[in-house]
Amino acid sequence: MKYQFSFRNISQKFTRPVITNHGVWEIRESVIIRLVDMTGKVSWGEIAPISWFGSETLEEALDFCHQLPREITSEIIFDIPNQLPACQFGFESALENLQENHESLNYHHLNFSGLLPAGKAALNQWQNLWKQGYKTFKWKIGVNDITEELAILNLLIDQLPESAKLRLDANGGLDDNAAKLWLEKCDNFPNQIEFIEQPLPVDKFSEMLELSNYYSTKIALDESVATLQQLENCYQQGWRSIFVIKPGIVGSPSRLRKFCQQHQIDVVFSSVFETAIGRQAALKLAAELSSNNRAVGFGINHYFTGSIPNV
Numbered sequence: 001m002k003y004q005f006s007f008r009n010i011s012q013k014f015t016r017p018v019i020t021n022h023g024v025w026e027i028r029e030s031v032i033i034r035l036v037d038m039t040g041k042v043s044w045g046e047i048a049p050i051s052w053f054g055s056e057t058l059e060e061a062l063d064f065c066h067q068l069p070r071e072i073t074s075e076i077i078f079d080i081p082n083q084l085p086a087c088q089f090g091f092e093s094a095l096e097n098l099q100e101n102h103e104s105l106n107y108h109h110l111n112f113s114g115l116l117p118a119g120k121a122a123l124n125q126w127q128n129l130w131k132q133g134y135k136t137f138k139w140k141i142g143v144n145d146i147t148e149e150l151a152i153l154n155l156l157i158d159q160l161p162e163s164a165k166l167r168l169d170a171n172g173g174l175d176d177n178a179a180k181l182w183l184e185k186c187d188n189f190p191n192q193i194e195f196i197e198q199p200l201p202v203d204k205f206s207e208m209l210e211l212s213n214y215y216s217t218k219i220a221l222d223e224s225v226a227t228l229q230q231l232e233n234c235y236q237q238g239w240r241s242i243f244v245i246k247p248g249i250v251g252s253p254s255r256l257r258k259f260c261q262q263h264q265i266d267v268v269f270s271s272v273f274e275t276a277i278g279r280q281a282a283l284k285l286a287a288e289l290s291s292n293n294r295a296v297g298f299g300i301n302h303y304f305t306g307s308i309p310n311v
């Protein structure tokens, strides 16, 4: 089967920059691809790299698209190399959309987690997310001084309703001592703190494995399992706590499905700040593969002016 292929680079400005230990992220660029089959059916895909997580860069994705012929086949799509995981996701989900009608898609049973801004801004942001129905919130740590952040955590815990859940994401920005301080602190709030995400850098796997066996607060790997190779690797090395999966950069959806069906892993699906095109494809996977009823990290619409554009 041959498909007419075209693509374009788009960018969206965050209304509120995403501030993490990686730095300040102001503009989200991605590549929207379009496939048209022989019957004239059109489908869309999105390539939304996060190179500092270990996916390809936007430039590498654009170079890949530029060197493709105007007419491509499913063989070309399934041959996309593992060094281009965001391209694998974008092309394969566009192909899937041609083969299935995604109207049947329903992810209304999913719970969503709302992303809070880093620092004390979180204290006046959670209320309107709560009013929108969010019961789970994620807050970035490892951005400001630890004493200040621990104090803000106390205020957040005091303010949040009993039934609310809080996730802390350090983006690998803590050192061993700080990670232990945070875990000790969180062990005092077993009902409110759901997990700490990527407390240590990617190269500290064995330290995180040890911490996950010592503290009761769960640890979720994110940057450590950004691509399918890393996901399989951490599983092989014994990780059985939480895996954050960002479908937009993990790689081939069919290979991800196979891995999640082979291994009953505790998984949290997470956004890569994609548009509605990538979001629909990612939430389809989350609806199929989510486990333990964990909220999906796609409560990010308030990070873009208005709603995310339907390109």
Ligand SMILES: O=C(O)CCC(=O)C1=CC=C[C@@H](O)[C@@H]1C(=O)O
Binding pocket: 018, 020, 050, 113, 114, 115, 138, 169, 171, 222, 269, 270, 271, 272, 273, 296, 297, 298, 299, 300
């Ligand atoms: O996972 C979520 O709840 C929302 C998405 C999110 O937090 C992130 C998306 C992309 C890069 C990072 O800034 C951040 C993360 O580390 O999980």
Ligand SMILES: [Mg+2]
Binding pocket: 169, 171, 197, 198, 222, 223, 244
């Ligand atoms: Mg994260």
